[in-house]
Amino acid sequence: MSRQRILLIGHPDGLLNWRLPLRVLVINVSLLVLCLLLAIAALCYGTLHLSLEQLFSALSGQAPESLMIVVTQWRLPRITMALLLGGALGMSGAIFQSITRNPLGSPDVIGFNMGAYTGALITIILFSGGYYHIAIGALAGGLLSAVVIYLLAWRQGIVGFRLIIVGIAISTVLVSTNTWLIITASVERAMDAAIWQAGSLNGLTWQKSQPAIVFIGLAASAALLMSKRLQLLEMGDDAAQALGVNAESSRMWLMLFGVTLTAAATAAGPISFIALAAPQIARRLTGQSSVTLTSSARVGAALLLGVDTISQPLFAPIQLPVGVVTVSIGGLYLIWLLIRESRR
Template identity: 45%
Template sequence: MKTHSRSRAIRTPGGLSLRLDPRALVVVVLLLAAACAAGVALIGTGEARIPAADVLRTLAGDGTAYQDFIVNELRLPRVLVGLLVGASLGLGGALFQSVSRNPLGSPDVLGLSQGSTAGALVVIVLMSGSASQVTVGALAGGLATGLAIYALAWKRGVHGYRLVLVGIGVNAIMTAVNGYLLTKADLVDATRAVVWMTGSLNGRGWEQVWPLLGLCAVLVPLVLANARGLRMMEMGDDISNALGVRVQRVRLVLMVCAVLLVAAATAAAGPVSFVALTAPQLARRLTRSPGPNLVPSLCMGATLLVAADWASQRAFGADQLPVGVVTGVLGGAYLLWLLVTERRAGRI
């Protein structure tokens, strides 16, 4: 069977050769436009509704003092957190699925989200910590869980099948730990913990935007710099080594980046379910490209999360339904559809 590549080679003045897929580029542009449109609509949604034209005028610095306060101080940070969290989860999910070579290899399945939740619960239940301390605890829990999964899956290297199996086991353990921590909490801390565990953008401000933006500014270029190696690794470790890719080094760097992205996203908004699972799959179906689709997955994650938050506010009112509930319902339905599709295709 013959295959035809739609990508085109572009050589930069510095001699660097890049490959450009026109369809993927169109998908990225459309997803960015959709994310911006959903963000503007979300800023205008709430108890004080603001038309999209006034939102754009206010963002350009030409709004009234009242509109400036509502848009720039209250709602813009929430939207930016949503975009950054969705982008981080989408990119992190694409990395996990590419490294494990498994469409189910997402942070939700591998236990990273539960590990971050455990870190946050330790701070809430055992220390009655502040919001900033909960963020640090969630980040530390995610990093520790990611390190444990990588170490347990290591056997002369890390391979996708072992990574998924170890991750499923760790996920079950961390779920049990989280349940135990909730039973040890008093009523106030238990309520606070359950609210955080739902995954929500409510009350998010600039103090969540800047750390997440700084982390993405460092990690996204690092991931893209290793994208060629990741694409080669999809052909197998032996072929990748023959082509000069340092497989274990590239895999370790990308795994660390994925863990940091997912842990930081969870620390900023709580464990928002299924975005990391669905975003890469939807991006791949739109681009029709067999590669890791890192940039399309990033854009798809940002679009999904902001659109889900907008839909929840439009359907149930401002702050009535956390975005994690919406993504959980839609993502769970998508997971069932994916399993049925894979079964009919004979792959599981």
């Protein structure tokens, strides 16, 4: 790998001393600009097309009330949640791929999102829960599945490949459980579950977004504080412990934050592919040997918003759930990744 240019911020002997690869900075700024452009496009285009002048008038509160409702109450919450959920999935994927040191170490593959899916289904079918209850049920299901997978994979420590294999096995059991829950539910509850499991961003409001915003905000902040430890864990447990990092404790906390991010995103419905692909795309864009949390989050946000923005007019007038599109793309990507890994 070619030597990268380093941007020095501060003074080597001062309190402010940051060394940031210039390529990483350029890529992250470009991703932020891309997210902004996608957000503007999503706000402008739809059943009702808006000009930039109309958009800025609505955002500043100077447009007719009907136009302000379309922009601030219908489109803006959907776009905000697409960015937030995509960022959470991208960061969660980066955490688990770093812990397992395997590009297949995604919550989609390991089964943590399936545990969150089961918890949400139980809340919908057995307790007829609302959006807040679904969010809590998804979080509880994700955490419980993580505990089970961790305990079953434990053999004097955690090995990434064993964690993936155990996760796939538990995920298969949970798929059967989810199928049983749906076929034994009443028609009304089964329809609610079917609508939710499509992974749609339709109908999201600021009120419905509150649980995800709280959980994702707390988990993402905590994960970023441990990003240095995550990079040391990629070097191996022995190297991390030699540098003063408690490997098992750090791994457990990072897994907790990653599962929380996945479960909070699953509360809106299972959305595949983002957590699997975003960290690898970010790693290739930045040219880094390790997966970075911030870059993965920005790629995940851009991916989910981009897919949602493109799929809406592409399949109009049908409002195709974004989860249906991402799982289709993710299936093809997973096949390619499996072939690539088997050849290596």
